[in-house]
Amino acid sequence: MKRNLFTRKILFVFCVTLLTALLVACAAKEVNTVPVEDKEKRVKVEKPMLLSMGETLVTKADIVPSQEVSVVAEAEGTMVARKTQIGKLVKKGDILFTIENSSIDLALSKLQLEKEIARKRLDNAKIEYDNSVTLRKMSLEKLEQQKLILEREMERFQQLYEASAIPKKELEAIEDQIKLLALDIKQGKEGYRQLLQNQDLALMEVQLKELDIALQDISLKQDKLQIRAPITGVITELQGAVGMKLRGGEPVAKIESHQPLYARAEIAEHELIYVQNRKSFPLQVTVLNETLDSQLLFISPSPKSGKNGYKMELQIANNHNHKLLPGMSAQLVLSDDRSQEVMTVPNSALFRDADEYHVFTVKEGKAVKTLVEIGRRNKEYVEIISGLTSEDAVVVLGQNQLEDGDIVVVLQ
Known part of the structure; x- marks a missing residue:
């Protein structure tokens, strides 16, 4: 029994020793492989x-209309029609308002009647004049023909008288008739000359021209009763209502031209380097989420009085859809190199x-x-x-x- 126990102890020690030796050998093998793996980083x-x-270098820009016009009433009267509204796009010459003025209408009718009467009077006078000229001319021709006949007859009478065939009284009688005809012809020619120089027709023509001028003047006044758009643009203000009395020179509307629109900005002196030798600049419009093209019109040659800023004005090229409006917030891109x-x-x-x-x-x-x-x-x-x-x-x-x-x- 004791011998078997001793044998078991020896076997146990041997197994432990063998296992330890194997573990040490494996550990030594792993240590040898670490340097190889460490060579790869x-x-x-x-x-x-x-x-x-x-960031992009930008400066604030104001969007402004290229033209802004105040429309005024050029004649007195009562507004009888309003043919537009705020925000409407109108073309140059479109009627915005109609005014009524009875005194202008009455004066126009009176002048038109006076002109018609004067025209008829002149036409009749011309007919009478032409007839008088024709009659005077025919009368002169008849007198000259009679004188020619008598002069021929006198030659015959002269021969008869020289032949003592007729008395001297008959020769003197025909001479007197010729003298009377010559006097009538002279008077007739003078009358004809005076007729040709008659100033009555010329005076009537002057009067007719004066009536034409007066009619043109009153027609212009009547045309001013139609208040028209002086430019193509958008109505931004309207004043007055139908039935309102208007005075000459009284403002009734404002029109802005949005084609094109302008951008105005101010830049500091150190920013001038970004705009020199450039003609076009991007314009960022936040509310539209768009960047539009703009063309430089001018840069002021000196800083604005009282401010350290140079004024820039640019024309916005592509606003054909009319989305961009004056007053919208915009940023003028001076340089995007840094972005x-x-x-x-x-x-x-x-x-x-x-x-x-x-x-x-x-x-x-x-x-x-x-x-x-x-x-x-x-x-x-x-x-x-x-x-x-x-x-x-x-x-x-x-x-x-x-x-x-x-x-x-x-x-x-």
Whole structure:
């Protein structure tokens, strides 16, 4: 019994010793493999990102109409019709209001009647004149014909008298008739000349022209009873109502031209560099969520009096849908260079060596120390100006343990 117990103890000690030896051997084998695994550095990589490193430089702009006109009544009268409303788009020449003035209407009717009478009187006078001229002309021709006949007859009488065939009294009688005819012809020609120079017709024509001028004047006054839009635009104000008495010069409406619209802004002296040698500028309209084009019209040559600002005025090109309205809030974009997307990497990926900046990239399973040129920085990222491409794998985690050429394992 004691011998069996002793044998069991020996077997137990032997098994424990064997097991211990096996464990030590396995541990030694694991220790030998650790240095091999430590040769591969584990890292995390990212490609460079495109990010905006700044804000757009803008200034407040006021949207104003290109033209604003106050419409006034140019004649006195009573408003009898209003043919428009606030917010309506009207064209130049459209009738906005109608005014009634009985005195103008009466004066127009009276002048029209006077002109008609004067015209008829002139027409009749011309007919009478033409008839008188014709009769005078015919009478002169008849007298001259009679004188010619008597002169021929006198030649015959002269021959008869010389032949003592007739007495001298008969010759003298025919001479007296010729003298009387000559006198009648002379008087007739003078009357004809005076008739041709008659001023009655000319005076009547002057009177008719005066009536025409008076009619034109009263017609203009009557036309002013129709109040028309002086420009194409949008009605922004209306005053007065049907039945209201209006005085000449009294304002009745306002019209704004929205085609085109203008943008007005002021910039500081240090911002002039952003607008020099430029003709077009983006205009951000927040309420419309749109950016419109605007063309520079002018920049004031000197600061506005009492303010350190240079006035700018621009024409907004594309408001054909009439969505943009005067008074809307807008931002004039002076420069968006600082808001452009640039290549960036996390700040943690960057390290400095001898006044130069580097990052580690992974190429063909090895860490490559890469020289980079940096630009702007913020709390998280740094701008890479040169040294990297958008496809480079930049080490962003584990770079502190790396040396150039180290074998790396990229963690997913």
